[in-house]
Amino acid sequence: MAETHEDEGIPTRPLDFIREQVRADNAAGTYGGRVQTRFPPEPNGFPHIGHAKAVCLNFEVAAEHGGTCRLRFDDTNPEGEDAAYAEAIADDIAWLGYEPDGPVVHASDYFEELYGWAEHLVGEGLAYVDDQDAETISATRGDFNTPGVESGCRDRSVEENLSLLRAMRAGRFSDGEKVLRARIDMAHPNMLMRDPVMYRIRHIPHFRTGDAWCIYPTYDWAHGQSDAIEGVTHSLCSLEFDAHRQLYDWYLEHLPLPGDRPRQYEFARLNLTHTVTSKRKLSALITDGLVDGWDDPRLPTLRGLRRRGYPPEAIREFCAHIGVARVNGVHEIELLESFVRTHHNRHALRRMAVLRPLEVVIDNWPEGRVEHRRAVNNPEDPDAGERDVPFSGRLWIERDDFMLDPPRKFYRLAPGREVRLRAGYFLRCNDVETGPDSEVLRLRCTYDPDTGGGQAPDGRKVRATIHWVSADHAVEARVALYDRLFTDPVPGADGRDPLESYNPASRELIGGAKVEPALAGTPPGEVVQFERLGYFARDTEAADLFHRTVGLRDEWANIQKRRQQNR
RNA sequence: UGGCCGGUAGUUCAACUGGCAGAACGUCGGACUUUGGCUCCGGAUGUUGCAGGUUCGAGUCCUGCCCGGCCAGCCA
Numbered sequence: 001m002a003e004t005h006e007d008e009g010i011p012t013r014p015l016d017f018i019r020e021q022v023r024a025d026n027a028a029g030t031y032g033g034r035v036q037t038r039f040p041p042e043p044n045g046f047p048h049i050g051h052a053k054a055v056c057l058n059f060e061v062a063a064e065h066g067g068t069c070r071l072r073f074d075d076t077n078p079e080g081e082d083a084a085y086a087e088a089i090a091d092d093i094a095w096l097g098y099e100p101d102g103p104v105v106h107a108s109d110y111f112e113e114l115y116g117w118a119e120h121l122v123g124e125g126l127a128y129v130d131d132q133d134a135e136t137i138s139a140t141r142g143d144f145n146t147p148g149v150e151s152g153c154r155d156r157s158v159e160e161n162l163s164l165l166r167a168m169r170a171g172r173f174s175d176g177e178k179v180l181r182a183r184i185d186m187a188h189p190n191m192l193m194r195d196p197v198m199y200r201i202r203h204i205p206h207f208r209t210g211d212a213w214c215i216y217p218t219y220d221w222a223h224g225q226s227d228a229i230e231g232v233t234h235s236l237c238s239l240e241f242d243a244h245r246q247l248y249d250w251y252l253e254h255l256p257l258p259g260d261r262p263r264q265y266e267f268a269r270l271n272l273t274h275t276v277t278s279k280r281k282l283s284a285l286i287t288d289g290l291v292d293g294w295d296d297p298r299l300p301t302l303r304g305l306r307r308r309g310y311p312p313e314a315i316r317e318f319c320a321h322i323g324v325a326r327v328n329g330v331h332e333i334e335l336l337e338s339f340v341r342t343h344h345n346r347h348a349l350r351r352m353a354v355l356r357p358l359e360v361v362i363d364n365w366p367e368g369r370v371e372h373r374r375a376v377n378n379p380e381d382p383d384a385g386e387r388d389v390p391f392s393g394r395l396w397i398e399r400d401d402f403m404l405d406p407p408r409k410f411y412r413l414a415p416g417r418e419v420r421l422r423a424g425y426f427l428r429c430n431d432v433e434t435g436p437d438s439e440v441l442r443l444r445c446t447y448d449p450d451t452g453g454g455q456a457p458d459g460r461k462v463r464a465t466i467h468w469v470s471a472d473h474a475v476e477a478r479v480a481l482y483d484r485l486f487t488d489p490v491p492g493a494d495g496r497d498p499l500e501s502y503n504p505a506s507r508e509l510i511g512g513a514k515v516e517p518a519l520a521g522t523p524p525g526e527v528v529q530f531e532r533l534g535y536f537a538r539d540t541e542a543a544d545l546f547h548r549t550v551g552l553r554d555e556w557a558n559i560q561k562r563r564q565q566n567r
Numbered sequence: 568u569g570g571c572c573g574g575u576a577g578u579u580c581a582a583c584u585g586g587c588a589g590a591a592c593g594u595c596g597g598a599c600u601u602u603g604g605c606u607c608c609g610g611a612u613g614u615u616g617c618a619g620g621u622u623c624g625a626g627u628c629c630u631g632c633c634c635g636g637c638c639a640g641c642c643a
Contacts, residue, residue, distance in 0.1 A: 014581055042643055077642065134641050143639050144569040179641055189570045191639050200641035219643050242572060243638050266572085268636095273578085321591070323580055325573095328636055332578050335592050345605060380605065411603070420601060454601045465601050532602045555603040 016324045018265055022061060022234055031233045031260050035067030038232050039093070039100070040107075040223070042074045043086035043207075049300045049315070049336070050277045052096060053270040056319035058236055059098045070230060071100035075108045076222045078206040086207075092302040096312045107222045108208045110229055114217050115169065117225065117255050118180060118198060122161045126254055127198060128154055129164035130181050137179070140186075141194050147187030148194045154183060168201060171214045175201050180215075184250065192247050196220055224248040225255065227262040235262045238269040239328060267324040272333045274484040275300045276491055281498055290502055291485075297537075297547045298485045298506050308482070309527040309537025309549030311347075314339040330490055337550045344527055344535040344549065349377045349384060351522075352422065352467040353515040353530040353546075355479055357396035359471065362427070364446045365393030370472070375423035387518050391424055394471040396514045397443075401466045404432065404440060409559055411463035413443070420465040422531060426451040467531045474514035479536065480547045481508040513546075 015023065026033050037058040041051065062069035071093060075081050090104060121127040130137065130153045142148035156164075168178055180199040188194050198221040203214050227235045235248075245264045252261050276282060277300055285291045285299070294301050297308035305315065318339045322331055352375075371391045378384035397413070406414040413419050418428040424447075431444035450457050485506045492498030515530075522528055524540040527549055534551035 014583090016580090040643095044643085074643065079642085137641075138639075141639055146569095148639090176641070181641095191570090194639085197641050202641085216641090218641070223643090239572075240637055241643090243570085246571095268573095321579085325580070327573060327580090329579065332592075335579070338592055341604090350602080376601095379600095379602085409603095422601060424601090462601090464603075467602075529602085529604085532604070534604095552602075552604050557603090559603085 017326070018057070018234070018236065018267060018324055019061060019064070021265060022065060025233070026065065033065075034231075034233055035062055035065040036231055036233045037062045037067065037069045037236060038072045038227065038230065039069065040072045040074045040226075040237075041089050042077070043082060043089060044077075044080040045085060045279045045282075046294045046301045046303055047089055047092045048277045048282070048302060049272060049305065050270045051092075052302060052315050053319045053322070053324075054236070054238070055093055055096055055098060056316055057267065057324060060320070061234065061236070062101075067233075068101035069098075070102055070105055070232075072105045072107065072226060072230070074219070074223070074226075075106050075206070075208060076217050076219060078202060078204045078216065081207055083207045088303070092306075095302065095306060097316060105230065106208060107217070107226050108206060110222070110226055111209060111213055111217070113229065114222060114225055115215075118217075118221075119162060119165065120256065121182065121198075121254060122165055122180075123158055124254065125158060126183050127180055128156050128161050128183050129168065130154075130179050130195075131177075133176055137197070141191065142186070144191075150186045151181075151195070154195070165199075168199065168215050169213075171203070173201055175203055177201060182221075182251070190243055190246050192220070192243055193250070196247060220244055220247045221251065224252050224262065224264070225257070228252060228255075228257045228259065231259055232262045233260065235264045237264060237266055239266045239326065240269075242266045266326065268326060268328050270319075270322070271328070271330040271490075272300060272336065273330055273489040274333050274486050274491070276486070276498055281492070284499060285485075285502075288499070290499070297480065298482055307537070307540065308547055309344075309535060310336075310340050311343045311527070314343040317343075333484075340550050341535070341552070344529065346380050347378075348527050348529040348535055349522075350375070350379070350531050351516055351519050351528045352389065352469055353477065353479070353513060353519065353533065353536070354396040354398050354467065354469050354474075355481075355510050355513050355530075355533065356399040357469075357512065357514050358399045358402055358440065359442045360395040360397050360427070360445050360468070361442060362393045362395070362445050362447050363430070367393070369393065370470075373423045389423060389516055389518070390470045390473040391421075392470045392472050395421075395468045396471050396474060397466055397468050399440075401464075402429070402440065402443065410556075412466060413464070418460075418462050420451070420454065420462045421447075421468050422465050424452075424468065425449065426456060426462060467533075469514045469516050471514070473517050475517055475520050476544065477513045477515045477519070478542070478545045479510040479513045480545065481510065482506060482548055483508070515546075 039055050039058045059069045073086050130151050132151055140149040165180055179197045181195045181197055184193045184195055186194050197218055199215040202216050205211050248264050291298055295303035295307050297304055318336050372388040373391045374386045375389045376386055401412045403410055403414050413429050415429055418426055421427050426448040427445050429443050429445050433442040435441050483506050484503050486501045487503045488501035491501045522538045524538055527535050527537045530536050535549040536546040537549050539545035
């Protein structure tokens, strides 16, 4: 259904299968018009761009129907979980621009209720305590072609199961000695239905419940019930939980639950080219020292993207744009980058910075004179105003903007050529000072005093406008340039180790950059455009460090790339 | 190997449930421009996984096959 109600002339994208479902439920009055979702992360790591997709989906779907979306921590396994992760996750969600409805909740808030339901299931003869160890349970589960073997404990009496379960809770058994299992069907074609484990014994303190419990519910035993307790209507999760839906429904059907029954819907998780999102691979990068930490600007973690200068708006628009489907695909990272560019183009202030300086001496500039040129802060936004940029007889320009022997289609400076200095004058290169190895040391140039308005009175044209920084006023800076973290579009494809395609050139640190004085006043974390170079985020800690968020579209770079490929 | 889910431009998604296969990003070309940026205009790109069948008509329905993903944790 192509729902294209126009909003300021921009057609909205058609409804995806989840939104269709929500709409159909509302039309049928399934939940009395109520829509409630939740974002249910386990607090055992830092969220990445993949989590952002789930965050956006859950919050947006609820908001579109005047519904609610909660943040619920799925803290059913104390191993590896920590309050610090929970804080980081909540912080990242806030940064993305979402505010969870109601209080932040936890699966552990429901441990007592869950336990009561477990006793209920035992009472119904639908759950039993199994004495078999993990290895035996695994071995007797059978496989895709052979049914499992029923445990000898499967037909214990309700009374015995009840007292055993209570003893489990009371801590009278050690880890792994017993489990509570649902009594479903050991020959079920869905392996998850072959008497799944509901409780396991773990004598580990939980970051919220401390030592109150030594039995912990599994994901399946906790998730649907948590949804039901909270009144969730649409429980959205990723595709790999598809097979779990049957179990999700089974538990819900056999429990005396309050309210309407929630339903689970699965969507494809987000994958991006040239990066990885699995926690295991991410930690491997950190452990091996290939990146600096969870907030390394090369990482797809929300903390990394934030430090890199990705605006939350761009991430949200990206997530809205890719939509949701049931196909597992890989999105090109270029698409995400295009949203980042589009956002910053509208909002980032323009500044001039020279990354690899080459000295220019203007021979006809009056000795000692300094002129303050007015430069627009953002041509896309008249309200951004103008600033002063000091201009003098000694400038830094980009080494890449000069060539001794320019090839075809190189429009910039060369001996005898003239270019425009952005917000300055026309500049002509008359002479080149070279060193012993014929390396270019310094350019001797002249400027045209009549071109201060950007045009020559005689009407002559220049092909290029280049950026510059006055040498006497330049501020020293360090710049981090980033490239793809992995050279392969899909690292680890065909079973190889993803780290094999780690790109050692993924970060290039440039020491002696020269930037215009206005940059000293850029607040930490803010993103500006270095004209012609890209968008750069000022580091939040090191005041002289700028991270390149993303480059500008670069036609000259494309030409060079094509030439190299044709060679 | 059994079950489930999926397969539409390079990529990600549409196609009003059987009626002329489209959009975005990318790409190519042009216009504009004091950023080789932005903006605007235009072009190219498809055996709709394959083979049959039903139908006036199939991306859509049926059958068979092929390919990919998920499932045999006391992880989530």
